[in-house]
Amino acid sequence: MIFEARIKELRAELDRHNQLYYQDANPEISDTGYDRLFRELEDLEKANPEFADPNSPTQRVGGTPLDSFTTRTHLLPMLSIDDVFEEPELIAFWDRIHKTLEGEKVEFTIEPKIDGVACSLVYQNGELDYALTRGDGASGDDITSNVRTIRSIPLTLKGERVPTLLEVRGEIFMPSKGFAKLNEQRDEQGLQPFANPRNATAGSLKLLDSKEVAKRPLEFLAHGLGAHEGTELESENDYHALLDEFGIRRNHPIWTAQTLEKMLSAIKELDSHRHDIGHGTDGAVIKVVDFGQRETLGFTSRAPRWASAFKYPPEQKETLLKKITIQVGRTGVLTPVAELEPVFVSGTTVSRATLHNQEEIERKDVRIGDTVIVEKAGEIIPSIVQVVLSKRPADAAPYHLPTVLGHQCPSCHGPIEKEEGFVAWRCTNFTCPAQAVTRITHFSARKALDLDGLGESVAIKLVETQLASSPLDLFTLEESTLADLMLDPAKSAEGETISKERRFGEKRTATLLASIERARNNMPMNRWIFAMGISHIGDSSARELSRLHERLSDLANSQIIADLAGLPDFKELSKSKRKKENHPRLAEYHIDDSLGPVAAQNLLAFFKSETGQLISTRLSDLEINPVSDNFAPKPQTEASDEFPLVGKTFVLTGALSAPRSQFKKLIETKGGKVSGSISTKTDYLLAGEGGGSKRTKAESLGVAVINEADLDELLKGA
Ligand code: IVH
Numbered sequence: 130m131i132f133e134a135r136i137k138e139l140r141a142e143l144d145r146h147n148q149l150y151y152q153d154a155n156p157e158i159s160d161t162g163y164d165r166l167f168r169e170l171e172d173l174e175k176a177n178p179e180f181a182d183p184n185s186p187t188q189r190v191g192g193t194p195l196d197s198f199t200t201r202t203h204l205l206p207m208l209s210i211d212d213v214f215e216e217p218e219l220i221a222f223w224d225r226i227h228k229t230l231e232g233e234k235v236e237f238t239i240e241p242k243i244d245g246v247a248c249s250l251v252y253q254n255g256e257l258d259y260a261l262t263r264g265d266g267a268s269g270d271d272i273t274s275n276v277r278t279i280r281s282i283p284l285t286l287k288g289e290r291v292p293t294l295l296e297v298r299g300e301i302f303m304p305s306k307g308f309a310k311l312n313e314q315r316d317e318q319g320l321q322p323f324a325n326p327r328n329a330t331a332g333s334l335k336l337l338d339s340k341e342v343a344k345r346p347l348e349f350l351a352h353g354l355g356a357h358e359g360t361e362l363e364s365e366n367d368y369h370a371l372l373d374e375f376g377i378r379r380n381h382p383i384w385t386a387q388t389l390e391k392m393l394s395a396i397k398e399l400d401s402h403r404h405d406i407g408h409g410t411d412g413a414v415i416k417v418v419d420f421g422q423r424e425t426l427g428f429t430s431r432a433p434r435w436a437s438a439f440k441y442p443p444e445q446k447e448t449l450l451k452k453i454t455i456q457v458g459r460t461g462v463l464t465p466v467a468e469l470e471p472v473f474v475s476g477t478t479v480s481r482a483t484l485h486n487q488e489e490i491e492r493k494d495v496r497i498g499d500t501v502i503v504e505k506a507g508e509i510i511p512s513i514v515q516v517v518l519s520k521r522p523a524d525a526a527p528y529h530l531p532t533v534l535g536h537q538c539p540s541c542h543g544p545i546e547k548e549e550g551f552v553a554w555r556c557t558n559f560t561c562p563a564q565a566v567t568r569i570t571h572f573s574a575r576k577a578l579d580l581d582g583l584g585e586s587v588a589i590k591l592v593e594t595q596l597a598s599s600p601l602d603l604f605t606l607e608e609s610t611l612a613d614l615m616l617d618p619a620k621s622a623e624g625e626t627i628s629k630e631r632r633f634g635e636k637r638t639a640t641l642l643a644s645i646e647r648a649r650n651n652m653p654m655n656r657w658i659f660a661m662g663i664s665h666i667g668d669s670s671a672r673e674l675s676r677l678h679e680r681l682s683d684l685a686n687s688q689i690i691a692d693l694a695g696l697p698d699f700k701e702l703s704k705s706k707r708k709k710e711n712h713p714r715l716a717e718y719h720i721d722d723s724l725g726p727v728a729a730q731n732l733l734a735f736f737k738s739e740t741g742q743l744i745s746t747r748l749s750d751l752e753i754n755p756v757s758d759n760f761a762p763k764p765q766t767e768a769s770d771e772f773p774l775v776g777k778t779f780v781l782t783g784a785l786s787a788p789r790s791q792f793k794k795l796i797e798t799k800g801g802k803v804s805g806s807i808s809t810k811t812d813y814l815l816a817g818e819g820g821g822s823k824r825t826k827a828e829s830l831g832v833a834v835i836n837e838a839d840l841d842e843l844l845k846g847a
Contacts, residue, residue, distance in 0.1 A: 132173055132176070132177050132180070133177070133180055135173060136170065136173050136174065136177065136180050139166055139169060139170040139173070140170065140182070140185055140186060141287075142166060143163070143166055143167060143170060143186040144186055144283070144284070144285060144287070146158055146163055146166070147186060147280060147283075148283065148376040150163075150280075151280045151281040151378075152281060152283075152376040152377075152378050153376070167186065167187065170185070170186065170187055171187050174187060183277070184256050184257055184277070184284035184285055185284075186284070188277050188284075189277060189278050189280060189343065190278065190340060190343050191274065191277075191278050191338065191339030191340035191341070191342060191343040192274050192277075192339055192340075194337050194338040194339070194340075195274065195337045195338075195339075196337070196782055196783065196819070196821075196822075196823065197337070197782075197822050197823060198270040198271055198272065198337075198822070199270075199271045199821050199822045200264065200268045200269065200270055200271065200822070201259065201261055201268055201269065201271050202267065202268045203249060203261060203264075203266070203267060203268060203269060203355070204251065204296055204355060204356035205296070205355050205356050206266050206267055207247065207249060207263045207264075207266050207269070207298065207355075208266060208428065208431060208432050208433060209266070209431060209432055210414060210432050210433070210436045210437060210438040211429075211431075211432045211436075211437060211438065212412070212438050212439075212440050213437055213438065213439055213440070214439075214440050214442070216393065218437075219392070219393065219396070219415070219437065219439060220389065222415070222437045223389050223392065225434070226417065226426060226434070226435070229425060229426055229434075230422055230425060230426070233422065234387060235387065235417060235418075235419070235422060236385055236386070236387050236417070236418040236419065237385065237386045237387070237392055237415050237416065237417060237418065238365060238383055238384065238385055238386075238415070238416050238418055239383070239384040239385075239386060239392060239395040239396055239399060239413050239414070239415050240352065240380045240381070240382070240383040240384070240399075240413065240414055240416075241380060241381075241382070241399060241403055241406060241410040241412075241413065241414070242410055242411055242412035242413060242414045242438050242440075243300040243302050243350060243352070243380065243408065243409070243410055244302065244326065244327050244408070244409035244410055244411050245300035245301050245302030245303070245326075245327060245330050245408075245409075246262065246263075246300065246301050246302070246327070246330050246331050246334055247262065247263040247298065247299075247300060247301075248260055248261070248262060248263075248272070248276065248298070248299060248300065248301045248349065249261045249262075249263075249269065249296055249297070249298050249355055250276065250282065250296065250297045250298075250299070250349075251294070251295075251296050251355075251356075252286055252292075252294070252295045252296075252297070253293070253294060254291065254293055255285055255286040255287065255291035256284070256285055256286075257273070257276075257277070257282070257283075257284045257285070258273075259271055259273045260272050260273045260275075260276035262334065266431075272334055274339040275333075275334055275336065275339050275342040276301075276349075277339070278339055278342050278343035278347075279301065279347045279348065279349055281348050281349050281378055282349045282377070283375060283376055283377060286375040286377075287375070288374050288375060290360065290371065290374060291375075292357055292358060292359040292360035293358045293359035294356060294357055294358040294359065295357050295360065295371075296354070296355030296356040296357060297351050297353075297354070297355070297372070297377055298351065298352065298353035298354065298355050299349055299350050299351035299352050299353065299379075299380070300349070300350055300352060300380075301330055301334060301347055301348070301349050302326060302327070302330055302347070302348060302349075302350070302408050302409065303326040303327075303329050303330045303333070303345070303346055303347055303348070303408070304326075304346060304348060304407050304408045305326060305407055305408055305409065306346075306407065307345075307346025307347075308323070308325075308326040308329055308346070310346070311323070311329060311345065311346060312329075315584070324510075325409070325510075326408065326409050327409065329345075330347060333345040333347060334347075348378075348408075349378065350378055350379060350380045350381075351372050351377050351378065351379040351380065352379065352380040352414070354368050362420060363419070363420055363421070364418050364419045364420055365416065365418045365419075365420075366418060382399070382402065382406075384398070384399070385418070392415065395413075396413045396415070396439055399413050400413075400441050403441075404475055404476025404477075405476070411440060411441060412438050412439050412440040412441055413438070413439045413441070414436060414437075414438050414439075415436065415437045415438075415439065416435060416436045417435040417436070422435065423435040443475065443504040443505060444474055444475045444504060444505070445474075445502050445503065445504045445514060446472045446473070446474045446479075446502070446503050446504075447472075447500050447501070447502055447503075447517060447520075448469050448470045448471075448472040448479075448500070448501060448503055449469065449470040449498075449499075449500055449501075450467050450468070450469055450495065450496075450497060450498065450499050450500070450501050450513075451468050451469065451470060451497070452468045452497055453465050453466065453467060453468070453484065453490075453495075453497060453528055453533075454466050454468055455530070455534065455539050457538060457539065457540045457556055457561065457563035457564060458564070458567060461538075461555040461556040461557060461558070461561060461564055462553045462554075462555045463530065463534075463538070463539075463545060463553065463554045463555060463556060464483060464484075464485065464486070464553075465483075465484040465485070465486065465487070465490060465528070465530060466481055466482070466483055466484060467481065467482045467483075467484050467495070467501070467513055468480070468481055469481060469482060469501070469503065472503060474503055474504065474505055474511065475504075475505045479503055479505070479511040481511070482503060482511040482512055482513050483510075483512070484513065485552075486552045486553050486554075487529070487530045487531075487547075487552070487554060488552050489552075490528055490530070491527075493513065493515060493516060494516060494527070495513065495516055495528065496516070496521065496525035496526060496527055496528060497525060497526075497528060498521070498522045498524065498525040499516045499517070499520070499521055499522075499525055500516070500517040500520035500521075501513045501514075501515070501516055501517065502514040502515050502516075502517060530554055531545060531547075531554060538556035538558060538561055538563070539563075540556070540561055540562055540563030540564075541556065541558050541561040541562055541563065543556050543557065543558025543561055544556075544557055544558065545557065562592065562598055565588075565592045565597070565598050565599060566585065566588045566589050566592050567588075568599065568600055568662055569583070569588040569591065569592070569597060569599070569600050569603070570583075570584065570585045570588045571660065571662045572600035572603075572660045572661075572662065573588070573600075573603075574660075576656075576659060576668055577656060577659050577660035578644075578648040578652050578656055578657070578660045579644065579648075579652075579656075580603070580641060580644045580645060580648060581640045581641055581643075581644040582637045582640055582641045582644075583603075583641055586616055586617060587614070587616065587633070589617075590614055590615070590616055590617070590633075591603075591606075591614070594614065596610060596611075596614070600660070600661075601744065601747045601748070601751065603645055604645060604649060604751050604753070605751075606642070606645070608638055608639075608642060611633060611638045611641065611642070612632070612633055612634055612635050612638040613632065613633070614632070614633040615630055615631070615632055615633070616630065616631045616632075616633060617630060618630050618631075649751075649753055652755060653675065653755060653756065653757060653758035653759075654674075654675040654678070654680065654681050654755040654756055654757045654758070655668070655671040655672045655674065655675035655757070655758075655759070656671070656755075657681055657755040658671035658674050658675065658681070658684070659671040661735075661744070663731055663732060663735045664731050664735075665727055665728045665731045666728055666731065666732065667723070669721075669723035670723040670724045670728050672723075672759065673720060673721055673723050673724045674690075674724065674732075675757040675758070675759055675760070676757070676759045676760065676761055676762065677689050677718060677720070677762045678757060678760070678762075679756065679757050679760045680754050680755070680756055680757065681748070681753075681754055681755045681756075682745070682748070682749070682754050684732065684736065685736040685741075685745055688714065689714075689715065689718060689720075689762075690729045690732050690733060691729075691733065692712060692714050692715050693709070693715065693720070693724065693725070693726055693728075693729035694726055694729035694730045694732070694733050695726075696709065696712065696715075696725070696726045696729075717763050718762055718763060718764075719764050719766070759797075764800075765800050768800065768846075769800075770846055772799055772800030773799055773800065773843060773844055773845070773846040774796055774799040774800045774801030774843065774844070775800035775801070776800075776801075777800075777801045777802070777812040777813065777843075778801070778802045778803075778804055778810055778811050778812050778813075779796050779801055779802065779803050779804070779811070779812065779813050779814075779815055780803070780804055780805070780806065780807050780811050780813075780814050780815070780823060780827070780832075781793070781803065781814075781815050781816075782814060782815070782816050782817070782819075782823040782824065783816045783817030783818050783819040783823075783824075784817040784818040784819055785815070785817040785837065786817070786837060792815065792840075795844075796840075799844060807823055807826045807827050807830060807832060808830070809830055809832075811827070811830070811832045812832070812833065813832065813833050813834075813835050813839075813840075813843075814827040814832050814833070814834045814835070815835055815836070815837070815840055816834050816835070816836065817836075817837070
């Protein structure tokens with residue numbers, strides 16, 4: 130077969146270029162040269178599907194989304210390492226090993242502990258067969274399709290010494306630069322940024338759609354050996370040589386030591402380098418090199434005796450607290466922020482740190498002019514550990530937020546108050562401009578009205594240029610002004626500029642305006658309710674509200690909300706008294722727990738407030754009145770011919786003959802409920818082709834597994 134030969138040749142060639150690019154950082158061809166070969170292979174594979182191969186370089190872009198992850202048993206348990214925090218513990222580790230291996234020379238390696246997600250890669254005869262997370266150590270999630278998208282992981286191993294089985298263990302992580310860029314993009318898309326690179330990595334690997342994972346800047350470094358057959362390996366050195374031969378990137382930098390002094394100095398040296406490595410590290414891993422010695426040392430129930438992890442204390446620096454400024458959040462929360470004399474901590478310059486709230490300021494007794502000790506929590510977020518009292522100037526006075534602010538919001542001069550039982554002071558003026566940016570960002574977020582391309586940086590500019598001061602202003606934006614909007618240069622988390630000043634442009638304007646139109650005409654009412662950012666109204670309460678009301682305009686004068694608001698507070702009363710079920714008017718609505726008296730009181734307050742009134746008028750002027758897509762205020766409680774599925778909960782899995790959403794709608798209109806995961810409360814698992822893990826779970830819980838024909842029978846009331 131002429132095509133088969135060319136396909137194989139192209140795969141080998143692309144693999145080689147991948148390795149040159151990702152492992153050796155020494156590319157031979159240009160990006161366009163690579164793309165040309167890639168497209169040729171893609172075309173040939175499309176025309177000759179019989180030669181498909183999951184490990185083809187074309188599969189790096191991701192495949193069909195999964196339903197859920199299956200789990201799989203590890204070939205050998207994936208243990209953890211015992212953490213130590215003090216030098217004496219390291220000396221004890223050293224002594225224990227030398228006692229067991231009496232008289233033997235022991236060599237150690239010292240390398241960074243990578244702050245990522247552990248992963249096991251299993252190669253059978255040189256092909257990546259599957260990849261697992263650590264899970265509970267005995268079995269892990271099968272994340273093969275996600276791992277295939279990580280370009281620094283070879284999908285096939287080449288060379289003279291390919292073993293029949295090789296399990297490479299290591300860490301998947303996100304480099305600091307890639308992390309900063311990803312958060313920047315998420316910001317622009319109106320998505321919540323990740324708290325740190327490890328969360329971003331874990332979150333990415335949990336995605337069921339590998340096409341999305343392919344867009345995440347993930348990398349892999351090997352640090353351990355799992356099961357292996359068909360290769361003789363005597364020591365870590367042999368293993369490293371094998372990894373290098375296959376172009377599997379391994380952890381670096383790495384030190385070796387045969388004396389305690391050398392081991393301790395390597396650990397210190399690593400500490401002073403680790404912020405320049407380009408990814409998060411929080412310790413040093415020390416391992417015995419020789420596999421024979423490892424065997425003699427053995428394991429405890431949870432960790433090998435031949436390894437230890439030294440956790441570095443977070444770096445702390447002293448600096449001057451110059452002043453305290455106040456940040457006004459979307460819901461009006463006033464957060465005090467310490468403005469510091471810039472100081473270099475854990476790899477970046479820190480000039481601000483949150484003080485959280487007034488109580489925290491009092492607890493730590495922080496005063497302006499104090500010298501404070503700063504560290505980075507989780508190596509990322511700057512925080513103030515304590516005040517250096519010996520350096521306090523005589524005139525440093527205690528800080529009292531409301532007094533300093535004269536009981537006024539620093540942004541709008543509106544009144545501020547502290548709610549009973551809460552720690553935060555907040556601005557109560559709904560039209561406060563400082564809240565505009567965050568309100569617009571929230572309004573545009575994916576779970577709200579999902580406005581494409583309207584993240585925080587765009588919202589800031591819209592407010593700055595006075596094109597918008599509240600979310601509804603978005604509906605009167607003009608195409609030409611929007612296209613000419615100039616955005617600030619993008620910055621990384623370290624404050625480094627990573628792009629030029631950018632014009633918003635025609636393309637993004639068109640996308641944004643299209644999604645604004647979609648919000649106006651097609652977004653269901655629950656999204657609108659959530660988008661308004663009313664305190665205590667999250668997406669589930671918004672959905673419950675839209676089940677109970679047909680149109681957005683029905684909320685302001687809703688009897689249901691008024692009745693709910695009049696109920697005694699849930700937490701304060703015994704179960705029987707607080708029940709909505711016992712209310713003469715509310716009972717028949719079967720309102721769920723997402724909507725209680727507190728939420729209802731907040732809604733009433735909102736619609737009565739000046740802003741609420743303004744919003745209602747604005748919406749009617751704009752002729753926007755979103756409709757509920759789940760309006761069913763009085764649910765059926767007994768099955769009938771019309772609603773045969775009342776009281777039944779379904780879970781869907783596998784490939785069905787129509788999109789899941791259609792089955793969901795069908796079941797719901799017939800009185801049933803559809804849930805995402807199987808529990809003892811599930812009545813039926815509607816399973817199409819495939820759908821492995823849910824099927825297994827249903828069977829183990831004794832949940833009936835049915836097919837589409839069975840569902841038909843149920844609908845007929847059989
Ligand atoms: S060696 C028997 N080396 O830390 C375990 N682990 O606390 C041998 N980790 O789950 C693991 N960097 O995923 C090793 N350089 C490194 C590491 C490392 C990070 C993770 C690893 C493991 C956890 C143990």
